Amino acid sequence: MQSLTKHETILWSTLFEHAWDGMVVLRQNGSVYRANRRYADMLGYTPEEMKALHVWDWDTQFSQKELLEMLQNVDSSGAHFETQQRRKDGTTIDVELNNNGAYYRGEKLVFCIVRDITAHKETEEQLRQNEELLQGIASQVPGALHQYRMAPDGSRSFPYFSEGIAELGGLTQEELSGTSAEPVMSHILPEDAVDVEARLQETAKTLSHFHAEFRICHGDGSIRWIESHSMPQKEADGSIVWTGILLDVTQRKKAEERVLEMAITDGLTGITNRQEFNRLLEHEIERAARYDTPLSMIMYDLDYFKKINDRFGHNAGDDVLITVAKLVNDNIRSIDSQGRWGGEEFMVLLPQTGLDAARGVAEKLRRVIADHRFEQLDTITASFGVVELAIREDSRSLAQRVDEALYRAKALGRNRVEVYISPVPDSNGSGPSPA
Incomplete structure (x- = not known):
């Protein structure tokens, strides 16, 4: 040089x-x-x-x-x-x-x-590996990871969701390709969407954990239950971004429904069990008092049922109980409730029904049972007690009175209807009495 x-x-x-x-x-x-x-x-x-x-x-x-x-x-x-x-x-x-x-x-x-x-x-490679790792984890999560953004102008979008979102909702590529959240959110059932929106607004204000369970209409037309967990964060531009996970909990919900049904249903007849009937009775008494409407109750018992078991066996007796419960359900209103009280004793709750109308219902049910033809047995009968809720009466008193009316029907020959008129002493000081 x-x-x-x-x-x-x-x-x-x-x-x-x-x-x-x-x-x-x-x-x-x-x-x-x-x-x-x-x-x-x-x-x-x-x-x-x-x-x-x-x-x-x-x-x-x-x-x-x-x-x-x-x-x-x-x-x-x-x-x-x-x-x-x-x-x-x-x-x-x-x-x-x-x-x-x-x-x-x-x-x-x-x-x-x-x-x-x-x-x-090296940083780029580490980021690439981390992204691949996260994508791999996200693909294995039984649901969908997501970010949901609510901008200050009210617009909504999904900045990110994992591949699982497509399977979770049965969504099409067209629904996933746009920037608007509407195509995805529109799958939530309208009655559940109101609650989801309320929870979003609440957690946006408090920046607290979001949790909701709601139903969606899946792409295949079925209804699925979705559980959502996410945490919101506020961004510099005022947007709120929720980061979390969506899970399909349909099977869990079905299992819960089955457990609940087992807890409130009589295992033999499939109607309400005694515990659940008592809950319904308390509810209807409160409602009758609140709206000042009548409420009546029927109690019925199969006549000579022990002889059926002794002669034909318990399987035949079970078939009779199942058939009778169905006969009664088929002949009462949708607002009425039937429950198995115990053994061969049953209760029927009649909201917005006075004593005379309830007596008519009991008589109709008595005839339906008496007219039915049972296998092996031909015919059987039942006895009925009927009461109407009195002012300030509680469930225990009402159940006691209907039981006494039923006892009177059996004492007077069975296959009949008896009513209990007065639950409290009258002005002359006489006690309660069946009709």
């Missing part, structure tokens, strides 16, 4: 030695014209050692032929690319190169600015 003037020396020093990036000037034959200390340090050499090297001594990505061709073709418009270079100790680094060709003192040189991007590449 020709000797440099004082001004040129200052210029080279300013450009090279004080530059933040590594810099190297190459001849078109691949040898080093000059390298700054930062670049020499980057590769683990001294600047003097660098002068004895050619670019293919440290570049690992391109062959000598390729590098010579590149050096010949670099012009003033520059070239930008990434490559990998070998350090003196044998380790490699990733670098980003910006090259420009220019003539200096009659010789074409290639000026290279070199930036070590190894850490950046």
